[in-house]
Amino acid sequence: MQISREAVLSQANKVCKNTLMETLEIEFVDFGEDFVTARMPVNSRVYQPDGVLHGGATVALAESVGSFAAHIFLNLNEVFVRGIEISANHLKSVKEGYVYAKATFIHRGRTTQLLQIRITDDNDNLISICKLTTIALPKK
Template sequence: MKYSKEEVLSRCKEICKNTMMETLDIEFIDVGDDVLVAKMPVTPKVHQPDGVLHGGAMVALAESVGSAASMLFLDAEKYYIRGIEISANHVKSIREGEVFAYATVVHKGRTTQLWDIKIKDVEDNLISVVKLTTIALPKN
């Protein structure tokens, strides 16, 4: 990583302004050489009608952290990053608290990247497993 942890997290915070990430209160909280971590509060704002975390909100969290990781681990000055495929398996429901998304790279190619994103609760219980494929499109 060519930037400090604080610089990276500050950049992530900046890119979230006036976006869905801000609407869902997604916050990037940690970064390492091969992982980016974000959290999202579980409140009625992200519930489905029966009061549990909406699967779509989890997918939005996962794509947000995976796409941001692609931007960080590739050269975002040279490429646009787009999600091109996502699949999620929701294994446990949650009604309140926070969830944490951990994006780790499975494949970091020049054009496509494959991300494994685990979403867990505060007690480290697995809530969802997400696979995200991103593509790096050259800026011309």
């Protein structure tokens, strides 16, 4: 039985209640065979003191979407997933609107996974580029 795209996105957003993702208003908005996309509003909740998007909020968005990608593309009946390293290069500032994080796999191994997460603004300008390494560990 195949689960609908809407059902997967609804479930993903539902499990974000009472978490950092809810605090930052991160919402999963799309996924396909090899990607997951989430968005986050740029507002005072995610500003640094001078009124632009905080790099830490950007990294939280990147890790959220990358970890979710690892979760939906691995067999969670057998393993659990944890992020083990993330890096980010911030290229442009944003003051308003939304930022979108699209996670795609560079490597999808049984034990480790490497994802690239591109953060863009409402006009598809590249804001940040991130890489996330996750590990899948066996459930005992």
